[in-house]
Amino acid sequence: MGISLTRSDEDITRTIEQHSDMLFRICLIRLGNQHDAYDAVQETFIRFMIKAPLFEGSGHEKAWLIRVASNICKDMQRSISRHQCVDIDNIKEILDFDKMEEYCFRDEDERILNNILNLPDKYKAVIHLYYVEGYDVKEIADILEISGSAVKKRMQRGREMLKIKEVEQGGYSQ
Amino acid sequence: MKEDDLTREKIRGAAEKIKMPQDRRQQITEHVLSSKIKNTANTGNRTRDRQNGIFLRFASIASFAIIAILCLSVMIYHLYGNDPPVGNASSLLESSVSISNSISGQEKESSSGFAELFYEVTIEIPKWYSPGVLSVSELSQTEWGSDHIEGVYSGGFIYINEMKADLLRTGEHADCKYFRFNTSTGTLDCLDHAIRAVLEPEGILRPGDEIFMDYTSNCTDRYLMFYINHKDAQYRGSFTLDLETKTYSKLTIDLRKNGDWRISNDYTYLVVGEYSDRWRYYKIDILTGTKTEILDAEENSTYSFGLSNTNRYFWYATYHGNSKDTWCYYDLTTAARRVINTIYLSCVTKDDRYIVYIDDTGLRRMELDTGEDELLAERGTDPYWEGKCIEAYDHVSGKVLLSWWSNSSGQVLYIYDTVTQHGEKLVGFDETLDDIWIETYGSYYQENSYSDEAESLRNSKGADAWLMDETGQYLFFYNCAPKHAEYIYCYGMNTGELFKVALPKDFYDRMKEETAGLFNRENPRGVSYRLYLSEDATKIYLTYEVID
Numbered sequence: 001m002g003i004s005l006t007r008s009d010e011d012i013t014r015t016i017e018q019h020s021d022m023l024f025r026i027c028l029i030r031l032g033n034q035h036d037a038y039d040a041v042q043e044t045f046i047r048f049m050i051k052a053p054l055f056e057g058s059g060h061e062k063a064w065l066i067r068v069a070s071n072i073c074k075d076m077q078r079s080i081s082r083h084q085c086v087d088i089d090n091i092k093e094i095l096d097f098d099k100m101e102e103y104c105f106r107d108e109d110e111r112i113l114n115n116i117l118n119l120p121d122k123y124k125a126v127i128h129l130y131y132v133e134g135y136d137v138k139e140i141a142d143i144l145e146i147s148g149s150a151v152k153k154r155m156q157r158g159r160e161m162l163k164i165k166e167v168e169q170g171g172y173s174q
Numbered sequence: 175m176k177e178d179d180l181t182r183e184k185i186r187g188a189a190e191k192i193k194m195p196q197d198r199r200q201q202i203t204e205h206v207l208s209s210k211i212k213n214t215a216n217t218g219n220r221t222r223d224r225q226n227g228i229f230l231r232f233a234s235i236a237s238f239a240i241i242a243i244l245c246l247s248v249m250i251y252h253l254y255g256n257d258p259p260v261g262n263a264s265s266l267l268e269s270s271v272s273i274s275n276s277i278s279g280q281e282k283e284s285s286s287g288f289a290e291l292f293y294e295v296t297i298e299i300p301k302w303y304s305p306g307v308l309s310v311s312e313l314s315q316t317e318w319g320s321d322h323i324e325g326v327y328s329g330g331f332i333y334i335n336e337m338k339a340d341l342l343r344t345g346e347h348a349d350c351k352y353f354r355f356n357t358s359t360g361t362l363d364c365l366d367h368a369i370r371a372v373l374e375p376e377g378i379l380r381p382g383d384e385i386f387m388d389y390t391s392n393c394t395d396r397y398l399m400f401y402i403n404h405k406d407a408q409y410r411g412s413f414t415l416d417l418e419t420k421t422y423s424k425l426t427i428d429l430r431k432n433g434d435w436r437i438s439n440d441y442t443y444l445v446v447g448e449y450s451d452r453w454r455y456y457k458i459d460i461l462t463g464t465k466t467e468i469l470d471a472e473e474n475s476t477y478s479f480g481l482s483n484t485n486r487y488f489w490y491a492t493y494h495g496n497s498k499d500t501w502c503y504y505d506l507t508t509a510a511r512r513v514i515n516t517i518y519l520s521c522v523t524k525d526d527r528y529i530v531y532i533d534d535t536g537l538r539r540m541e542l543d544t545g546e547d548e549l550l551a552e553r554g555t556d557p558y559w560e561g562k563c564i565e566a567y568d569h570v571s572g573k574v575l576l577s578w579w580s581n582s583s584g585q586v587l588y589i590y591d592t593v594t595q596h597g598e599k600l601v602g603f604d605e606t607l608d609d610i611w612i613e614t615y616g617s618y619y620q621e622n623s624y625s626d627e628a629e630s631l632r633n634s635k636g637a638d639a640w641l642m643d644e645t646g647q648y649l650f651f652y653n654c655a656p657k658h659a660e661y662i663y664c665y666g667m668n669t670g671e672l673f674k675v676a677l678p679k680d681f682y683d684r685m686k687e688e689t690a691g692l693f694n695r696e697n698p699r700g701v702s703y704r705l706y707l708s709e710d711a712t713k714i715y716l717t718y719e720v721i722d
Contacts, residue, residue: 009207016199016202020202024193042202045202108188112188112189
């Protein structure tokens with residue numbers, strides 16, 4: 001069983017380099033607060049260092065990290081002292097303003113991200129994992145520990161809500 | 175290119191532009207590596223990691239514990255076989271499906287035309303339990319069982335997940351999405367109809383309009399918050415509905431946006447936080463939109479804010495690093511501030527009199543009005559410090575009802591009742607209760623089904639579900655440990671005595687069968703439990719959800 005104390009610094013550093021962007025996106029979209037997102041990502045890697053088993057491959061490792069990050073986000077959201085406190089109306093408002101140029105957002109990017117940010121939490125997770133991380137329904141069900149039918153329904157509802165917003169904003173031609 | 179592929183391309187393209195800033199990545203790397211050194215040296219500094227560790231331990235329980243709908247099955251089963259009763263606008267089903275202790279059972283027709291499973295048994299209810307009767311009630315339906323309603327748990331109503339409401343969408347409720355079961359009346363309420371009954375006569379809800387409500391936001395048992403879109407996606411507005419007075423208000427905020435705000439108990443105003451160079455907080459009248467400043471926090475790192483239980487205080491929290499949080503309570507009537515530096519804010523009493531919190535010295539209590547602060551329990555080397563603090567709180571209002579502290583083996587050392595009038599009670603569990611409370615359930619898979627390793631096996635200790643009645647006199651709990659799994663326990667907060675009521679045998683057998691997979695490495699499953707109590711405290715419901 002490979003656990004924290006047997007992981008090398010190089011292994012930990014590699015994992016952080018490889019997956020921190022992905023986890024940051026997930027946590028940011030889920031929590032709507034960059035500081036909480038940093039905390040959640042950090043906690044995920046500490047967990048990785050302490051608890052993570054040996055993985056069968058990079059995909060396995062990535063899925064494990066997503067699951068742990070999702071659980072941490074869920075727990076942070078549930079905690080009474082961790083209500084969202086930053087307006088997540090706009091993606092630009094939850095990222096470091098002085099780093100905004102690095103993100104190179106186009107108007108359309110911003111609109112899409114804002115729409116996802118404004119989805120209810122349960123839809124955000126499945127939409128993100130499906131569209132951004134490229135997981136299929138079965139894999140999402142495994143990661144989020146919900147049934148495949150629940151994933152499908154959340155996908156369907158999330159898509160509908162996104163589409164409604166896109167129509168309102170003129171993003172889709174009908 | 176298919177529309178779905180196009181959508182995926184657009185969404186992925188936008189999302190992948192979000193990257194963690196390099197300096198943050200570097201900080202995290204350094205922090206994680208330094209934590210490794212600390213772990214290796216087995217030092218126990220109580221850092222934010224430790225605090226987050228508590229969160230993680232919560233997660234080990236709470237990742238399951240969202241909601242279970244075992245309750246509803248008998249009702250739905252019979253709904254299939256019969257036309258739903260058409261009652262008033264909000265009542266879908268008149269059914270008191272009460273399966274009391276299950277020594278003898280029979281099926282009978284209820285007055286509503288639905289067959290009820292009805293079991294009667296006389297059990298020894300102690301005199302100190304003033305309701306005089308406590309029956310375990312069951313409403314279960316397998317088809318409903320596997321999805322959660324996140325965030326809503328009041329103890330008195332069982333909210334039906336929108337996704338699981340399909341079975342109820344028949345007849346006049348074909349287009350309805352929002353239902354809840356009232357444990358006091360035994361009725362299933364259609365919230366869509368409750369809204370329509372008020373808004374349609376006013377011409378606000380029209381044909382083709384659709385209601386959108388998120389139980390996880392600011393809905394309570396009394397107030398619903400929702401917005402209305404026409405089927406062409408045209409936004410009609412956001413509203414609240416007072417279910418008691420059957421009156422509505424049109425909001426000046428747009429609920430389609432997950433804004434950063436809290437709502438007052440009486441649903442008359444919001445508090446919002448706005449950040450420019452630092453945080454400033456405002457009060458907004460929900461009807462007029464009038465905005466007035468509450469205070470300038472003079473802080474730039476606030477991470478949370480809200481209103482106290484009675485709404486007397488506005489509070490905000492700031493994180494200063496090294497696990498230190500600062501909580502500022504601002505008296506909205508006198509403008510006085512109380513500042514608490516804490517590692518873990520534990521609870522504020524229901525009457526807002528005290529804050530109970532943990533700092534480097536131990537468990538402390540401050541009286542908000544006077545600022546007097548006292549030490550309740552020293553930190554020292556007491557093993558409780560290595561344990562956990564658990565809060566039972568009303569998920570609807572977010573108010574803490576009960577906090578307790580336990581040591582690393584799960585033994586409860588203190589329980590702080592915040593429901594009683596003065597919130598002063600601090601009691602120790604007696605040995606009998608403690609034994610039942612902490613009984614180990616066994617090993618089960620929880621979070622790491624990707625691993626074949628033994629580390630994914632965990633022990634469950636402590637009660638699996640708990641509920642305090644509204645008066646604060648009775649603590650109900652359920653522990654699925656083999657010795658106790660057939661019972662729900664009731665602990666008298668004033669008497670320190672305990673009694674138990676048995677689950678219906680059929681219910682227990684079915685639950686046992688469904689949860690047996692917990693011990694199967696090839697079929698890892700999780701389970702969460704919840705208790706609900708009728709207003710008169712005569713009926714209690716246990717619900718569970720099995721997660722495949």
